[in-house]
Amino acid sequence: MTAAVLSGRELAAAIRSETAAEAAQLSAAGTAPTLAVVVATADESSAWYVRSIARAAEQVGITCDIVDLGREATGPEIRRTLDALSADDRVHGVILQTPLPPGVDAQEMALAIRFDKDVDGAxxxxxxxxxxxLPAFAPATAEAVVRILEHHGVEPAGRHVAMVGRSTVVGKPAAHLLLDRNATVTVCHSRTRDLAAVTSAADVVVAAAGRIGLITADHVAPGAVVVDVGTNPTVDGGLVGDVNATSVGEKAGALTPVPGGVGPVTTALLLAHTVQAASTLRQS
Amino acid sequence: MTAAVLSGRELAAAIRSETAAEAAQLSAAGTAPTLAVVVATADESSAWYVRSIARAAEQVGITCDIVDLGREATGPEIRRTLDALSADDRVHGVILQTPLPPGVDAQEMALAIRFDKDVDGAxxxxxxxxxxxLPAFAPATAEAVVRILEHHGVEPAGRHVAMVGRSTVVGKPAAHLLLDRNATVTVCHSRTRDLAAVTSAADVVVAAAGRIGLITADHVAPGAVVVDVGTNPTVDGGLVGDVNATSVGEKAGALTPVPGGVGPVTTALLLAHTVQAASTLRQS
Structure with missing residues (x-):
């Protein structure tokens, strides 16, 4: 492994500590920043994630309300709940946890989240x-990609970024954030012909495809910067990315680790967005 | 010139004739498809464009209401007008013509256009x-890019498309439409380093930068397909694209002309969207 390790832990800690200071100020002024997480699943890894969000929120002084509608919840029920939370002055951030019950479309539901409380850009x-x-919250994961690059001095401007994955949660919004910062952006996906040739032409490769070990040394130019957004569960309860770190680490110039890279920054940004929403809503 | 000429006229005629048939059916059933164009400028080329839209609309049986607020119109006035048209059951399509008075943001205003009447995807x-x-109207120009390619048998799936220009009117929405059709898409712009190298790696180059003659033979691979979205006015009252057709025509495999390429398809799609909106709104 010769690639530099671009950790997300220090950046996440810095965002959390700034967020805690702002949350304390808001609370002292009578506005307790509050995040509502709507759950409609019995999925175990989802429950684990929601508990970790709640814990992280409490640690920075954000109240976290978990609204569990159960795995039998219908679309209209979920929409009514999101409408109510959007209208509730006590709530500043609203997240709709996935997966949702079969037949319920997450994007369709998310239309009911008031955009200035939509702290995960859903x-x-x-x-x-x-x-x-226009002012808006980006999905925390997409923003984490940009923030971790900038934190480590990799300015997107003028660089060619290959985004592997075109989801509405990561690939598409991250592409917009990077374009906005003057990167040239290529969006690749499962139907891209000769993926390795396309990604090898880029200065920065962002892997957000959800496929273990998809990106190998063949996919990156010597010295390229690689951001691994993958969080694929392993059989022993661990996490592994979309990048084959052993192979890529010998060729890339820098690589974000999994865990400890994009993940912690994502959670910290979710909390930062909530405090920002509380501050904005308070003034309006 | 060895490149094939990918005309938009036949496709535009086909869309218009289909649209006219649907408009006649709707009118016979008591719904006269109606397009409202809101104008707040004294700009001469804008006035010319609005008149040409109105004429094209009437030819296919769409009523076109031009709502001229004058060049002194304020943001709140424009927003109130768009709100009223969005609520007016007699109106099915709403377009906000640009430019707008200084200090009035087109995107901010366009938020007031009900999305199912937003026939130009603004x-x-x-x-x-x-x-x-999710169901939505794309900006007509962005959709015209995809339609003209498909009409001439250039399926986006699996192809690498270089989109030159990142506007919200063309570059960004066209990138989404092409991604949705499984193209690999690179978005380039004025800050792209070595534009010629990036575009030369693509199977299809879409020029939507608004710069006369920006794309030359140096920018395209031999045999590539080139779509020219540019509509730059010339001193003698003509139109010229972003592509140097003389230079590119000797190297590319195919090229859309200006005028007679993307332009007529754009106007035809605007009318098709209006009839589609009338049909959908009628059923709801």
């Missing part, structure tokens, strides 16, 4: 506003 | 819905 309006240069 | 919500795979 409402299609947030993505559209982002693309149009 | 509301950021439409772009977000498009990116999220």
């Amino acid at each position: 409402n299609p309006l947030s993505l559209g506003r982002l693309a149009a240069g | 509301n950021p919500l439409s772009l977000g819905r498009l990116a999220a795979g």
Whole structure:
């Protein structure tokens, strides 16, 4: 392994400590920043994630309300809940946890999250506003990609970034954030012909495809910067990325680790967004 | 010139004739498809464009209302007008013509256009819905790029497309439409380093930068397909694209002309969207 390790832990800690200071100020002024997480699944890894968000929120002084509708919840029930939370002055951030019950579309539901409480950028309006240069919250994971690069001195401007994955949660919004920072962005996906040739032409490769070990040394130019957004569960309860770190580590110039890279920054940004929403809503 | 000429005229005629048939059916059933164009400028080329839209609309049986607020119109006035048209059952399509008075943001205003009447995809919500795979109208120009390629048998799937230009009107929405059709898409712009190297790696080059003659033979691979979205006015009252057709025509495999390429397809799609909106709104 010769590639530099671009950790996300220090950046996450810095964001959390700034967020805690702002949360304390808001609380002292009578506004207790509050995040609502709507759950409609019995999925175990989802429950684990929601508990970890709640714990992280409490640690920075954000109240976290978990609204569990059960795995039998219907679309109209979920929408009514999101409408109510959007209208509730006590709530500043709203997240709709996935997966949802079969037949319920997450994007369709997320339209009911008021955009200025949409702290994980799930409402299609947030993505559209982002693309149009209007104020909006980006999905925390997409923003984490940009923040971790900038934290380690990799300015996107003028660089060619290959984004592997075109999800509405990561690939598409991250592409917009990077374009907005003057990167040239290529969006690749499962139907890309000769993926290795395309990604090897890039200065930065962002792997967000959800496929273990998809990116190998063949996919990266010597010295390239690689961001691994993958969080694939392993059989022994661990996490592994989309990048084959052993192979890529010998050729890339720098690589974010999994765990300890994009993940902690994502959680910290979710909390930062909530405090930012509380501050904005308080003034309006 | 050895490149094949990918005309948009036949496709535009086919879309217009289909649209006219649907408009006649709707009118016979008591719904006269109606497009409202809101104008707040004294710009001469804008006035010319609005008149040409109105004429094209009437030819296919669409009523076109031009709502001229004058060049002194304020943001709140424009927003109130768009709100009223969004609520008016008699109106099915709403376009906000640019330029707008200084200090009035087009994207901010377009948020007031109800998304199912947003026939030119100007509301950021439409772009977000498009990116999220939810029903929405794409900006007509962006959709025209895809339609003209498909009409001439250039399927986007698996192809590498270089989109030159990142506007919310063309570059960004066209990138989403092409991604959705399984193209690999690179978005380039004025800050792209070595544009010629990036575009030469693509199978299809879409020029939507608004710069006369930006794309030359140096920018395209031999045999590549080139779509020219540029509509730059010339001193003698003509139109010229972003592509140097003389230079590119000797190297590319195919090229859309200006005028007669993307332009007529754009106008035809605007009318097709209006009839589609009338049909959908009628059923709801």
